[in-house]
Amino acid sequence: MTRTASPRLTSYAVLGVVGLLAALVFGRPELVALAAPFLLALGVGLASAATPRLTASFALDAARAVEGDEVTGRVTVAAAGPVDRLDVYVPVPQGLEVAHGDNPLALVLRPGVERELPLTLRAARWGGYAIGPLFLRARDAAGLLAWEAVVAGTRELRVYPREPTLQRVVRPVETQVFAGNEVARTKGDGIEFADIRPWAPGDVLRRVNWRASARRGELWVNESHPERNTDVILFVDSFAEARTGGAGTLDLSVRATAALADAYLRRRDRVGLIGFGGILRWLVPGTGVAQLYRIVDALIDTQIVLSYYWRELDVIPRRTLPPNALVVALTPLLDPRSVAALLDLRNRGYDLAVVDVSPVPFALRPAEGDARIAFDLWKLRREAIRHRLTSAGVAVVEWQEGTPLQAIVEEVRQFRRYAWRARG
Amino acid sequence: MAAGAAGLGLLVLTAALALRAPSAVGWAVLVCGAGYPAGRHGGSDVWAATAGALLLLAAELASWSIDEDSRIETERPVLLRRGAFVTALALGSFVVGLMLLAAAHVAAGASLVVAGAGVLAAVVAVAVVLRLVRGVGGQTRV
Numbered sequence: 093m094t095r096t097a098s099p100r101l102t103s104y105a106v107l108g109v110v111g112l113l114a115a116l117v118f119g120r121p122e123l124v125a126l127a128a129p130f131l132l133a134l135g136v137g138l139a140s141a142a143t144p145r146l147t148a149s150f151a152l153d154a155a156r157a158v159e160g161d162e163v164t165g166r167v168t169v170a171a172a173g174p175v176d177r178l179d180v181y182v183p184v185p186q187g188l189e190v191a192h193g194d195n196p197l198a199l200v201l202r203p204g205v206e207r208e209l210p211l212t213l214r215a216a217r218w219g220g221y222a223i224g225p226l227f228l229r230a231r232d233a234a235g236l237l238a239w240e241a242v243v244a245g246t247r248e249l250r251v252y253p254r255e256p257t258l259q260r261v262v263r264p265v266e267t268q269v270f271a272g273n274e275v276a277r278t279k280g281d282g283i284e285f286a287d288i289r290p291w292a293p294g295d296v297l298r299r300v301n302w303r304a305s306a307r308r309g310e311l312w313v314n315e316s317h318p319e320r321n322t323d324v325i326l327f328v329d330s331f332a333e334a335r336t337g338g339a340g341t342l343d344l345s346v347r348a349t350a351a352l353a354d355a356y357l358r359r360r361d362r363v364g365l366i367g368f369g370g371i372l373r374w375l376v377p378g379t380g381v382a383q384l385y386r387i388v389d390a391l392i393d394t395q396i397v398l399s400y401y402w403r404e405l406d407v408i409p410r411r412t413l414p415p416n417a418l419v420v421a422l423t424p425l426l427d428p429r430s431v432a433a434l435l436d437l438r439n440r441g442y443d444l445a446v447v448d449v450s451p452v453p454f455a456l457r458p459a460e461g462d463a464r465i466a467f468d469l470w471k472l473r474r475e476a477i478r479h480r481l482t483s484a485g486v487a488v489v490e491w492q493e494g495t496p497l498q499a500i501v502e503e504v505r506q507f508r509r510y511a512w513r514a515r516g
Numbered sequence: 517m518a519a520g521a522a523g524l525g526l527l528v529l530t531a532a533l534a535l536r537a538p539s540a541v542g543w544a545v546l547v548c549g550a551g552y553p554a555g556r557h558g559g560s561d562v563w564a565a566t567a568g569a570l571l572l573l574a575a576e577l578a579s580w581s582i583d584e585d586s587r588i589e590t591e592r593p594v595l596l597r598r599g600a601f602v603t604a605l606a607l608g609s610f611v612v613g614l615m616l617l618a619a620a621h622v623a624a625g626a627s628l629v630v631a632g633a634g635v636l637a638a639v640v641a642v643a644v645v646l647r648l649v650r651g652v653g654g655q656t657r658v
Contacts, residue, residue, distance in 0.1 A: 100579050103542025111549065121620035122556065122564030126549050128616055128639075129572035129609030135639035136605065176601075177594050194589035200597060233601045235583060 093143065093241045101137075101236045104130040137234030144201075144230045144239055145172040150182055152223065152247045157215045159254035162191050165247070167209040167226065175201035179229040180209060187217040187251070196227075217338065218253040218346060220392050222246035252388050253343075255351035256497050261359070262487075262504050264322040264418035265443045272321025273359040282316035289315055322361045323377050323414045326352055326387070327437075329423030329430040330369030330394050334451030339493065341449045345422040346391045348447065348497050352420060353387045363387065364412055367394050368433055374412045418443045424451045425477050438484045445504050446481055448474075448490045521551020529578060541578045545571050565613030573606040 111127020114120070146169065153164045167180055181196035192212035199207060213223070224246035230239045267276040279286045288301050291311035304312040326349045333342040349365070356363045357379060364377035365387050375390055377383075413419075419442050423430050438444050452471065458464040481488045487507040491500045525548030532540035552567050580598060584590070 098579070098583075099539040100541070100575070103539065103545075103575075107542060107545060107549070110546065118553070120553050121617065123549075123553060124620070125564035125613040125617050126552060126568040126571065128612050129568045129606075130545075130575075131636070131639045132609050132612055133572060133576070133605055136608075176597055179588055181588075196588045198588050198590040198594050200591065200593045233597065234605075235579065235598070 093146075093239045095143070096238050096240065098236050098238065101134065104134045104236075108134065133234065134236070137232060137236040140234065141232035141237045142173060144175045144178075146170070146175070146178075146201075146228060146230065146241065148180075148226055148228055148241075148243050150224055150226045150243065150245075150247060152249060155248060156250050156252065158252050159215055159218050161215050161251075163213050163215065163249060165211040165213060165223070167211060168206060169199075169201060169209070169228070170206040171201040171203060171230075173203050175230050176233040177231040177235075179227075179231075181227040182211060182224060183227070184213060184223060185221045187215075187219050188221055188223070188249070189214045189216050213249075215249070215251040217343065218251050218392060221249045221251065223249060250389070250392055253347040253350045253391065255347050255354060258351050258355040258498055258501060260498070260501060260505070261352065261355045262418065262420060262445050262501060262508070264324065264416075266416035266418075267320035267322050268362070268414075268416070270321045270360075272319055272361055274320055274322050274361070275317045276320040278318065279315040280318040282318035284317040284319075285314060286317045287315045288312045321359070321379075322356075323364070323417035324352075324356045324361050325364045325366060325377065325413060325417050325419045327366045327368060327419055327421035327423070327434075328391070328394060329421065329425075329427070330367050330371070331427035331430055332424065334424060334426065334454035336454040336456075340454060341424040341426075341451050342394070344449050344491070344493060345424075346394060348422055348449075348491075348500075349391055350388055351497055353384055357381075357384050362414075364417075365390055366412070367391075368430060369394075371395075374409075376409070376412050377414065377417070413437075413442070415441075416443070418445070421446045422449055423447075424449045425474055426451060431477055431481070434481065434486070435484060438481075438486055445487045445508065446489070447500055447504065448478060448488055450490050450492045453493050518551045518555025521547055521554065525551065529574070533578060533581060536582050538579055538582050541575050541582070544578075545575050548574075562614070562617055565610055565617055568613045569606050569610035572609050573602065576602045576605065 108127045108131035111123050111130070115123035115127070148167070148169045150165065150167050153166075157163050165182070167182060169178065169180060171178070177198055178201050179196055179198050184190055184195065190211065191214040193210050195211055197209060199209075201207060224243075226243035228241045228243065230241075231237070263274065267274050267278075275282070275284050288304050289312065291300065291305075291313050295313045299313040301312050301314045328345055328349050330342065333340045333345075335341070353363050353365070360379060362377035362379050363383060365373075365375040367373040367390065373390060373393075375383075375386055378386070419437055421434055421444065423434070423446065425431060425448050434444065434446060452474075455467070457467050478488045478490070487504050489500055489503045489507060491497075525544045525546075528540060528547060529544035532538070532544060549567075549571055552564070556563075580602070
C-alpha cells in the first residue's frame, strides 16, 4: 500500500510555523490565534490517520457472454478499522459498458463490515476482455493522507458475436464423399431425380422406372443425385480495417463469419477457418457444435495487427485447404496482400466467393480539395480490384453496413448461378 | 492595506480553484492572514480567533472543492462525514483561538514563546486524546 500526503499537509505546517514565528518577531499575539487553527487541523488529522487494513476482491458471474448481454460483477471490500473515504475503481475495457452500478465509487467503510458493490457490464462488442485490476484509495477524515493499493489480477470475459441466422447459404460447386445436405452433381443413391439408365446386375427392384421400361421393352432404372457434405473454408482478412467510432469492417466480418459457420455446420458440412493478416492463423475443417465453438473462439482472438511481413498461403497445411473446398472470403479489399492471396486461391482452382465488406461507409468523404480527389480515386481503385476478381471468375458482392447478411448471400448465389449459365 | 491583501488573497484563491491547484490555497491563506494584522493596530484582538477559524474553513472548503472529482460517484455518508469534520474543526479552532487570546490577555507580560508553546501543547493534547480514543475503540471491538 502506497501512502501519499496531500499538499495541504505541507501548507498547514508552513502556515503554522510562519504564523508562530511572525507572532514572535512582531510581538502580535493575534498571529498565534491565526496560526493555531492550522496547527490544530494538522495535529488532529495526523492523529486520526491510521494505515487501513483492507481486503478486496472482484468477481464476475459469467466468463462467457453474447454481444448485447449483461454480465454482473461484484466488488467486495472490507476493512479491519474505520475508513472515512474509500475510492473503488475497476477499469472497464473498451467494448464493454457499465450498465448499472457506479464506477468509480467513494464510500465509507465501517470496521468489520463487508460491502458488496454490484457492477453490471454490457457486452457491446465481441472480443476477449481482461477486466481489472481493482484500484483502491483510502483517505483519512481530514484528507491529509491517502493510501493507494492495487488488487492484482484480472477477470476474463469472452464475448461471442451475435450472428444472424442464415436460412440459405452459398452452394459449393463440388461436394465431398460423406453424407450431408447438399445435392451432389454426381449420380448415386439419393432423393433428387437425376437420370435413367438401363438396368444392370445389382440394381434393386425399387429403382426400376416402370413407365420407361414399358415404353422401351426392357428394364430401366432411376438414378438420383446423392446428398453429400461439403468443405467450406471461411477466409477472414485481418490485415486492415476501416473503423468509425465503435463499428468497423472487422466487426461485420467476424459476425458474418460466425453466422456462415453456424449455417454450414448445421448442414453437416465441414467448416474451417483462415485468418489472413499480420498474424496468420488457421483451423482445420471439422463438424459439429465443438467446431463452431472453436471457430468462434478463434474469431474472438482476431485483431488487426499492423505488419509489413506476411506469410503466404503455402505455409497452411494442405488438410486446412482441402481440394474442391468452397472458400468464402470476407475482406474489405484494403490490403493488396489479401487480394493477391485470393487471386492465388482462384488460380489454384478453388471455388471462391468474395464478400467485399465495404469500408466506404466508415470513411468520410472530404468536402473539397485534393483529399476529395484522392477519396474518389480510392473508390475507383476498389472497383478495379473487384473487376479484376470478377474477371478471374470470382463472385464478388459488396456489402454495406445495414444490409442484412442473408441479402448478400442471396446476391452471391445469384451471381454464381448466372456465371454458371454463362460458362455453360 | 488590509483590503488589498484580502483582495489579492481572494484572487489567488479563485485562481487555485479554477486551476485546481491545491498548493496555491496555502498562499491565498498566507496573503489574507498577513493582511489581517496590518489592518489592526496593536492590542489584543479578539476577532483574530474568528479570522483564524474562518481562514481554516476557507482553506478546508477550497481543498475539498479541488479534491472532489465529479467522475467519482460519492455516497452521501462520505460527504456528511467530511462536512461534519470540517465544521467541527472550524468550531474547535475558534475555541482554541479564543482560549489562546484569553490566555494572552490575562498574561499580558508573558512572552510569546510561552504562548506558542501553549498552542503546541494544546495541539499535542488533542492528538494524544484522539490516538487514545482510536486505540481504545479498536480494542473494544475485538
